[in-house]
Amino acid sequence: MIGLGTVGVGVVRLLEQERHLALKKIAVRDLKKERGVALPCELTASVPEIIEDPEIEIVIEVMGGEQPALDFIRRAIERRKHVVTANKELLAKHGPELFALARDNGVAIFFEASVAGGIPLISTIHKGLEANRISAVIGILNGTTNFILSRMEEEGESYQSALARAQKLGFAEADPTNDVDGHDVAYKLSILSALAHGRFVRPESIYRQGIRKVSAADIAQAREFGYRVKLVGMTCLADPDSAGGALSVRVHPMLVPLSHPLAAVSGSNNGILVRGHAVGEITMVGPGAGQMPTASAVVGDAINLASALALPDFASYFQPEIDPTWAATAEPGDFRCPFYLNLSVSDVPGVIGQIGTIFGNHDISIQSIIQRGVQDRGASVIILTQAVLDSNMASALAELQQRDFLLEIVNAMRIFQPEAIHAP
């Protein structure tokens, strides 16, 4: 094993009870650090000592980060070690290369822990739903932001206050950028794309919007309409009948209908919906992070790998088929869904009419519009639209912003409407 941080210690704990699998060596940076767990084997400060050991068949990588993990895994694969990794950043950025290298060397990369922590997503898609063409994977893939949004709804807290709470409880890091701006979800979507659609997606080509702008007022307003605000990530075939075609890969806050299983994903849990042409929709909910859930995924992979070692040439059976090229991505503007808008406008006659006209010009049908209590500065207008093209909404909002009556676009959030993406 390379690395002995939180997850590594969890792996050591779980393997204590395992009879058929043993750690031979663990590489760490600091040999003297207290680990809080009985060590089952010798520590080493030298990763090559592990990679070059001919007795070692499986390398577990739980150090995280891009480098030097990338070099270590490349060399392990070249030495024909099977790899178990929890490293989402590494796979999202270098998946095509690593899976091609693994195939050439006849070894397997198992990566259940890299997405959605303890939720056994990869075995589900790769084995359980084998008979399906998967058209979409849609989920709440970041526990930190889900915790923050849940707090904001349940306690009426501000984003800042809920973030501070998450930091205090250890759910969020001091610099929360990676979570709250959607980078973490983008990495996971790249991996899920490989799993569901056979190709990784460059993280930088994923349309990404975080939760910093979501307010407790928007959450309360959404709730009144029967929705809950969630940070939703998705990777969908742009054309559901065209496997191998472009993917629509995005992460942004969405209003999820309260009746949908994803709305019930609370606190730091993750939830993932998989849509297959035969099965319809399957949703899985569980801990998306944390020491033991993540270790559960790592050790599960290791056990499955170890018990398969007796089978000759098994890697091709276990490894999802992943193309060594990056996926093409659809234009973000081509995405269709309804919108929730919170506008602050001057309280002058005819505003609603003007808004309606602008929207009409951009092919946007309004489903409901509510003008709320006139304040000092003007009035608040809340609009729910029918499903519209993202690009049309963007141009309508740009036009709105030219108008004198518009004080501020307080928020514009998409509404999760599964049937608008594409039906099962």
Added chain:
Amino acid sequence: MIGLGTVGVGVVRLLEQERHLALKKIAVRDLKKERGVALPCELTASVPEIIEDPEIEIVIEVMGGEQPALDFIRRAIERRKHVVTANKELLAKHGPELFALARDNGVAIFFEASVAGGIPLISTIHKGLEANRISAVIGILNGTTNFILSRMEEEGESYQSALARAQKLGFAEADPTNDVDGHDVAYKLSILSALAHGRFVRPESIYRQGIRKVSAADIAQAREFGYRVKLVGMTCLADPDSAGGALSVRVHPMLVPLSHPLAAVSGSNNGILVRGHAVGEITMVGPGAGQMPTASAVVGDAINLASALALPDFASYFQPEIDPTWAATAEPGDFRCPFYLNLSVSDVPGVIGQIGTIFGNHDISIQSIIQRGVQDRGASVIILTQAVLDSNMASALAELQQRDFLLEIVNAMRIFQPEAIHAP
């Protein structure tokens, strides 16, 4: 394939698109019946023609029922065919024998479709959660009753009216006994016990209570307290630290907290929670029945089996280890959970005090008690208790029934409190 009913036709449809797998023969009772699907191979009225064909490697059984399916599968296994089956009744009643026979003959039985339709539960537990000791599997395992209970809540319908609606829509059979009295769930619990705990449970030793007594009034009342009524099946280690020990296996209506993922399982969907010592709780939601979801599971099994055929002696790797003896079951009275009670009592002074005394004598703590509008006959008393032993509740209710003030125990339902069963 043996059988070409609804699921069989779904299997034919899915296999149309499959390049690596072909049906060679389908056994049917009536060779002349119109099947509404293009047939990919010859039909035969003779099952032995399939079982004795040396070219056929996998037998798919979708005929259902106990006999003659049992004889067919026995013979197929003896001829060293691998088996894919959707037959829950068969496995629940004869699982120990069939799995022992399969092991002796070096073949595998795949049975994903036998529980929870399209939800890939078996790959999840057997592979995805391999590193976990599973202490409990708890779920909404019957779509018909969940549809009825959902209708009763959403429309305020009576049980009879919701049942009639389900029958009209094809979700319930003319004789609904199998669904509404929990037999179907009991079969599934036997199979889930084998999967999660390594032993089948005799269906007749499963504590079983159906939904016939649930009223729209109880559902509305539960809702006010923050619960939704669901038919919940569970198979749990009676002692969470004692794998191999007795199992607590039960199905009955329960009040599920609205915040719990199982409460969000609506309509004819199924939902299953799996608790593992490392991962905590994973919940899966999806279609528990229906032609294509069930076919998705059958064909998924067939593809996984077929692609493994190239691996020598693979059956032991793929087959969950199942003991050939039946599981011991815990005393139903030893189960602990809070209760919801709806009592009809005479409107005489001191009734609440007397109820409190009786409950106290049986070690039952009351959490809340509400006396509702006095009617002609008397008053309605709604009680929520703390977690209590089933046996204590039974004796308290028996004592209550001796008292003159008690007109009727309108309903007594258990409350789903995961932490009372045992914590992760």
